[in-house]
Amino acid sequence: QKEVEQNSGPLSVPEGAIASLNCTYSDRGSQSFFWYRQYSGKSPELIMFIYSNGDKEDGRFTAQLNKASQYVSLLIRDSQPSDSATYLCAVRRTGNQFYFGTGTSLTVIP
């Protein structure tokens, strides 16, 4: 079983719509959850992190965590073409390493 699973996409949404990205993880002991954005050929850059059940909002981004279901999601409101990228879900367990999913490719269509 993979540590972190994401739908690879591609996910296409029209400009202005809500993009919904999902991630599941296998280890119930996981403590912290991160969403990174990666443009082609570039390094991952942090969008948001969450470690408590519920929602966390930051501007157009909302992260949602449900530890009982081992599920974390990222909602992007008012999607812009510049949001087109691969979104990586990362999970940190009790140790130090971050486990990454394969990423979901998002395309926002103008």
Place this chain on the structure above:
Amino acid sequence: EPEVTQTPSHQVTQMGQEVILRCVPISNHLYFYWYRQILGQKVEFLVSFYNNEISEKSEIFDDQFSVERPDGSNFTLKIRSTKLEDSAMYFCASRTGQRNTEAFFGQGTRLTVV
């Protein structure tokens, strides 16, 4: 804004040669990481380093890999005898010692083994 810096940005080496990838983590960070990403694939954990020693490593991090923090600022990844399949983007990351903090990534070194 503080950032993780990596050098070189691109390294081309012949199979069997040794390479050293260099990173300067953010100065007050305590945990350091190397990740790699083969083109088109996921970001894979290699090793984490804390308190001047390896704290965790993956199956990928075999005997041909080593890490060092030689001078209190640099953090290096050495690959002793490169193989074609080592061609990838290598990312260095660091984070503070506080709980639930994110890892900040450098811009990466693209390693091409020919």
